[in-house]
């Protein structure tokens with residue numbers, strides 16, 4: 001049986017939607033990964049807290065490759081992830097949700113590919129549609145059903161962090177067309193594609209980005225906003241857990257076909 005995984009970002013560290021949760025550590029060729037396995041209405045779901053159970057792993061130190069490889073080892077075929085983001089777009093306001101459809105990579109020093117010339121050789125995968133179309137459709141349908149404001153498109157710019165951006169950086173990123181800024185969706189999204197796993201990401205706007213607001217930024221406001229608004233995000237995720245047919249084949253699951261496929 002193929003599985004769905006939930007990768008929880010800031011403010012979504014706990015597997016609140018699951019029952020009979022057990023904790024696990026799994027060894028991968030890229031290091032170890034921690035995850036929880038639990039049940040939602042009888043279906044086994046994997047919960048992986050990106051920053052660790054107590055938010056102790058900063059964005060640039062997350063072992064993205066071990067995490068994604070572990071999910072592949074566990075027969076995960078679809079990942080719904082959440083991220084806290086700052087908004088560069090005046091129409092995307094704190095407390096609102098954005099379903100990402102593009103990203104811009106401004107990270108600097110992360111192991112971001114399985115195709116590094118070693119275990120899996122070299123491959124260049126298409127990223128015209130970085131996020132899974134069918135998973136995005138399921139999330140959009142869930143948002144409509146629940147009557148929740150979910151912006152259907154958003155370009156995410158991923159910065160290295162862990163510091164927030166300068167207003168000058170944000171001004172430049174806005175000119176490039178970024179709607180939201182965060183520190184984790186790259187390389188997570190591209191590793192999912194390389195591992196032939198369907199992947200979509202729901203971003204929660206927790207603040208206006210530096211310079212868009214006159215206020216200085218704080219991590220506390222990010223946490224407070226997540227705590228106040230994560231209910232909507234969980235309602236959507238619950239609905240997707242209920243309705244998404246993870247066994248149904250998808251384009252994403254053949255992304256590396258021209259290079260022999262991705263096998264653990």
Ligand code: HPA
Pocket residue numbers: 084085086087159164165181182183206207208209210217222
């Ligand atoms: N910048 C980067 N990452 C973030 C922000 C931000 O303004 N808000 C939440 N995560």
